[in-house]
Amino acid sequence: MRYYIRKLAFYAVALWAALTLNFFIPRLMPGNPVDTLMARLAQRGGSVDPSVRRSYELLLGTRTQEPLVDQYLSYLVNLVRGDLGISVSVYPTPAAEVIRESLPWTIVLVGIATLLSFLIGVTLGMLVGWKRGTWLDSLVPATTVLAAVPYFWLALILVAVFGSALQWFPLLGGYDVILDPGWSPEFIGSAIYHGTLPALTIVISSVGGWLLGMRNMMVSTVDEDYVLTARAKGLRERRIMTHYAARNAVLPSVAGFAISLGFVVAGSIITEQVFSYPGIGGKLLQAVQNNDYALMQGIFLVITVAVLGANLVVDLLYGLIDPRTRTGA
Known part of the structure; x- marks a missing residue:
């Protein structure tokens, strides 16, 4: 119990x-979102008097005249309430709503691509490690x-070959714009169709790491005593490979996979930009370009919670699987 409390x-x-x-960190960047909105207002011929600026500061929660400590305490209180502020990038939409709309796209795309790359890489790594020297x-x-x-180079090649030359897949977007987002078969099919190339980019780029890690662990595992004992018993090679060697060799990869799931919500900024995919990565880049404190903080918060949550789950599971981690042995 002490282990889990720690x-x-x-x-x-x-x-x-x-x-x-x-x-x-966002407040160390030059400029602020109020200046961005004031500049947009001035371009449209709107009033830029001090009262308007004060209204924007109150609306966005960037009260630069207040001490930084007071701003920090207000920030923590708003987080507890679930208020992430107003996004400047898509003003006047709340940052929480922007994240809620874009996050599912990233979770589905990057999550499925990460799962596929893990399964393909671990399977190939198991075979390569078992049949080393072939x-x-x-x-x-x-x-x-x-x-x-x-990433961007591979994505551009896939776009040029499969999107432009062969025209097998669409070049841009996350779905057909003539369809209304929902759970209809037409929309789901369109989303899968548009997400194939971005997912393929992530899978191709990621599968090599899983393969190499699993292969190296398999090479170390096949010489263990329990594998030699299984062979001495006359068990089939396939059973020895899957139930003895691979079952133990895959443990580090499973831990790495659990942690990588935490980074799924971060998306793939470059891939989403190349394909104009409506994910969280594109929103993060847009927020940085517009000094959008609220959206940046909201996205970083989601990423932080996901990564810490994934690491916590891995630590707790290791405490159950290996008692030595609880005693520090």
Whole structure:
């Protein structure tokens, strides 16, 4: 029990530290969202007197005249209430609504792509590690090269080949704009169709890391005593590979997969930009470009909670699986 209390206390402190950094880092950037809105208003011929500026400051929660400590305390109180503020990028939409609309797109796209890359990479790594020294070893350098290819370059190639030249997939967007978003078969089919190329980009770029990690663990595992004992018993090679070698070799990959799920909500900014995909990554870039404190803080908050939550789950599961972690052995 003491182990779990320590872990929960650690992650509570980590969450507070992340929230504090989430407040201060955007404010170290030059400019502020009020200046952005005032500039837009001036371009449209609107009034830019001090009263208008004060109204924007109250609306956005960036009261620059107040001490930073007071702003920080107000920020924490608003977080407890679930109020993330008003987004400047898509003014006057609340930041929470912007995140709520874009987050499902990223979770579905990056989540499914991460799961596929994990399953494909671990399966191939199991086979390559079990059959080391054969032609399957050629998969390692091939996938490693693909993993080293920059995201944007690979995405542009897929767009040029499959989107522009062959016209198998659409070039931009997350769904057909003539359809109303919903759970209709037409909309779901359109979303899958538009998300195929972005997902393929993520899978191709990620599968090499999973393959290499699983392959190296398999090479170490096949020489263990329990594998030799299984062979001495006359068990089939396939059963030894899956139930003995792979079952133990996959543990580090499972831990890495659980942690990578925490980063799913961060999206893939470059991939989403290339494909104009309506995910959280594109909204984060838009928020940075517009000094949108509220949206930046909201997105960072979601990412922080997801990553810390995934790490906490992994730590707690390891405490159940391996008692030595609870005693510090």
